[in-house]
Amino acid sequence: MRRAKTVMFQGTSSDVGKSVLTTALCRILRQDGWEVAPYKSQNMALNSYVTLDGKEIGRAQGVQAEACGIAATTDMNPILIKPTRDMTAQIVVHGKPHQEMSATRYREEYLPLAADVVIAALERLRAQYDVVVLEGAGSPAEINLKSRDIVNMRMAGWAEAPVLLVADIDKGGVFAAIVGTLELLEEHERQRVKGFVINKFRGDISLLQPGLDWLEGRTGIPVLGVIPHMPRLDIEAEDSVVLERPQRTAESEGKELEVAVIRLPRISNFTDFDPLAAEPDVALRYVEGVEQLQLHRPDIIILPGSKNTLDDLAFLRASGLADAIGRLAEGGGCTIVGICGGYQMLGRKLNDPLQVESDCGEAAGLGYLPLETTFYEEKRTERVSGSVNSEHSGWKAFNGTSVSGYEIHMGQTVQLEPVYSLFTLGNREDGAISQDGRIWGTYVHGIFHEDAFRRQWLDTVRTAKGIEPIRSILPFSTRQDEAFDRLASHVRDHLNIEKLYEIIGLEK
Structure with missing residues (x-):
């Protein structure tokens, strides 16, 4: 044997x-x-990976x-601990949520098993x-x-x-x-x-x-x-401690596109943005305060995934970042993107009746998209693939471009009024885009790992800024290998x- x-x-x-x-x-x-x-x-981490059979490690x-x-299989990481709040974490066993526990309960009740x-x-x-x-x-x-x-x-x-x-x-x-x-x-x-x-x-x-x-x-x-x-x-990092290291280097100076990723307190799956950072025209930085955001007026602001969307939304408001993002959005020259938890924040309302993520039962979203999200106890973890399929005039040129990635969330989002969707994933639609095309969101993590989509989208931002598109595609998967x-x-x-x-x- x-x-x-x-x-x-x-x-x-x-x-x-x-x-x-x-x-x-x-x-x-x-x-x-x-x-x-x-x-x-x-393993204790907020940066997770979805296996081919839709499990989380x-x-x-x-x-x-x-x-x-x-x-990858769940045998390679049978127990994953995902912190949700101070002293509390979601325990994931063989890729599926087992229970939310305090550190003491986990040690006393689960570790012996x-x-x-x-x-x-x-x-x-x-x-x-x-x-x-x-x-x-x-x-x-x-x-x-x-x-x-x-x-x-x-x-x-x-x-x-x-x-x-x-x-x-x-x-x-x-x-x-x-x-x-x-x-x-x-x-x-x-x-x-x-x-x-x-x-x-x-x-x-x-x-x-x-x-x-x-x-x-x-x-x-x-x-x-x-x-x-x-x-x-x-190589993709797992621990957000890497975000504490200096990010702006000489090689990032002078690049045409400034991308600011909001560093939420409970940021998750920040490796979504590694392919953007690898692009020759992109200076990408993580910001956690208004002064950092305003230091270099960003062309793109990204609201990333979060392990606790409601608490991180409260952080945006308390820190002044929500208002600062609003001012940049109103100026008309900034693209705003939400991924997963960030996508939920872009909507008008978030409901948590079962207190899945927070003690707060509900909260107003940032209001950029006519969406409402409700959190349930069942978690969606799934690999997905499809293509761009939007009726929005600014996105029709993208239609047919392949997209893929994974979903990992406990919220379900509905439209409060008709809104342009972005992607067709199998037999369903995903994502939403504002009327002017500058604000959009999706549940799909890893969307920027799709080389053609990433470059095509960045080139539209360049064009809107009055810069010639690059068009040449940098194969990120080859780069990682x-x-x-x-x-x-x-x-x-x-x-x-x-x-x-x-x-x-x-x-x-």
């Missing part, structure tokens, strides 16, 4: 690069001829599956592949969480996986982070750590070498690699692959 080898990345803290290194190793193993799959037993595992050249779920998922993967690359979460040395751990050292034990401990040198204190983590592990857990990976290094490696020698002498564990910082990964290979090459060059194969138990 087939039974995959396993290896696991764990980190000295969150955001040390575990997801990226898992992606890199998945790609390396695939390049070397192995059938490989990613796995993360429990963490975005990172979906991207890692793409790096492996395989279709979760072991069977995550072990069974892993065993199914091990029966299908040569290697499973596991990813931990946060740090394995969180003393307050260890007794009911299902994602770090206990998971490594269930998986019979050697552990590679990753530390981010860019944070500072890398040696203290590694040694401190080991000190807080139990002896049997320390025995499972077979190598260190120091990530995001900048500078002269010879200056670091005395520290590496000391670390190996102090712990008896080899440093498998020091991975230099890679400034442009071009090339990014996987570039990442794999970068990590392969700085990681002791021969030693890693020995640790995993594979023949090179």
Whole structure:
């Protein structure tokens, strides 16, 4: 019977690069001829991924599956935690909402039952592949969480996986982070750590070498690699912490189209906009205040998806962003787009009678489109495809252009009066557009990953601005595949692959 080898990345803290290194190793193993799959037993993220059968998993595992050249399944991330409010999250089990729980309830009521779920998922993967690359979460040395751990050292034990401990040198204190983590592990857990990976290094490696020698002498564990910082990964991120890093660089200056994505407190699926950021004429930035929005008058404002539409709508009003967006809309020179939760906000009214998303029973929308949304307990998760099919004069030229993506929402939206739709998806219509064509929205995440649609739409914005259209199409899917290979090459060059194969138990 087939039974995959396993290896696991764990980190000295969150955001040390575990997801990226898992992606890199998945790609390396695939390049070397192995059938490989990613796995993360429990993930906390608002950036999700919809599998081919309409189930929801963490975005990172979906991207890692793409790096492996395989279709993602819920076995790769059987438990997904999606924060909705402070101290409360929606628990998604094998791609479907299980229950909304507080952190305390989840720990006390669900975690004791979760072991069977995550072990069974892993065993199914091990029966299908040569290697499973596991990813931990946060740090394995969180003393307050260890007794009911299902994602770090206990998971490594269930998986019979050697552990590679990753530390981010860019944070500072890398040696203290590694040694401190080991000190807080139990002896049997320390025995499972077979190598260190120091990530995001900048500078002269010879200056670091005395520290590496000391670390190996102090712990008896080899440093498998020091991975230099890679400034442009071009691979979809999962954690919104990446949005906190500087966005405006020299290469974004002087571009003809300014795109502002409103960074909502509970923003979800922000990777929808990666293809826009990759376009040669687009300067894309995330803004969370009026001054940022007005700093560079945007040609396009995007209201993204949200895990809590009503609370994020309240944020828009309280921050003054709703009024600022209104002023730009009234000026007539700005296009406003809403995706999923942002689409719901563009309507006139939002109802939450069952308090699915918020304690607030209802709220007025921004009022740009004649729509009303009601939230229900049943969640729609589905892959969709179709084409542009609109009677709006400004969109008729788009008709027949292919579109695809995925829906993931708990609201149902109806028209309060006739309004132009945008897309035909199977046997139904989706989206709405204002009379002047400058404001539109859709439930479809990933719409900008469609190369022809993205370029055609951006060219209409250019034309309205009095700029010649570009027309040439940048194939984003090819760009991401090339990014996987570039990442794999970068990590392969700085990681002791021969030693890693020995640790995993594979023949090179």
